[in-house]
Amino acid sequence: MYTIGDLARRTGVKIPTIRYYEQMGLLAAPERSEGNQRRYEKRELERLAFIRHARDLGLSIDAIRDLLALSEHPERPCGEADRIATEHLASVREKIARLKKLEQELERIVACHGNHTIGDCYVIRALADHSLCESEH
Amino acid sequence: MYTIGDLARRTGVKIPTIRYYEQMGLLAAPERSEGNQRRYEKRELERLAFIRHARDLGLSIDAIRDLLALSEHPERPCGEADRIATEHLASVREKIARLKKLEQELERIVACHGNHTIGDCYVIRALADHSLCESEH
DNA sequence: CTCCATAGCTATAGCTTCTGGAGCTTTATA
């Protein structure tokens, strides 16, 4: 039996976050002690570790809920799990692409290196005038 | 004189967002018509375009507030503006690095291609067992 | 057995950056 604090220490998920996951339906409401404190089994520790890992990978709460539901049916085909992960990979790649464009634009903007005045600072002028940008963003 | 709708059309910032920026102190409360509707000058249109552009580049509301304050003093040195932009560039680069790690991990995870069952699906197993990961994240 | 620190409880609010809706008023146009 684990207390909520045990779970927090073992998974690195903060206590209020564990309670929040319970509220969000990622974790079932666990048994309680006589004094109304949550008491968890090993299964729930593993489930929380799964959630933590998926969150670290950037999956949404909704996607995780779906994956957890799928994982309860080991005999079913895994196409759906694959679809969720693949879609997420695509969204990660999109984010990377977007950020790289920003990176380029920012590199150009900071080229002024702060050694003159605001009045002719490229940072300020570039922000004020979109047409100074090289690409869309 | 522009209405709030004119500003929205010209900058691509939605009307509730313009009002939100006013609340957040990025835009000063503008003049009002006799019927209490907001009426803007060209200056404010330009200011909003600046904000829009900076948001597109991913700068926070706070950073933008600082940059706007700086831009009111063209005679001052621009080191501070440069610092804000440079810091932001660094944070963009960090995000890119983190996302690339995620991308790699997800690529490995989706390699199972959904052609078997949940029970031996690599997506599910990888999420359940962090030790299957190659790098930290 | 009592005391105390630590840990847990609930409920609620706050963060960030908007977005949307309800219910009403103003403005512009025909």
Add this chain to the structure above:
DNA sequence: TATAAAGCTCCAGAAGCTATAGCTATGGAG
């Protein structure tokens, strides 16, 4: 002048937590 489009304020919600207040339970020492 009638009416449609656009504006107003206020409030709630989305995501994923985090923090606080005010209280109770637990576990070990003396």
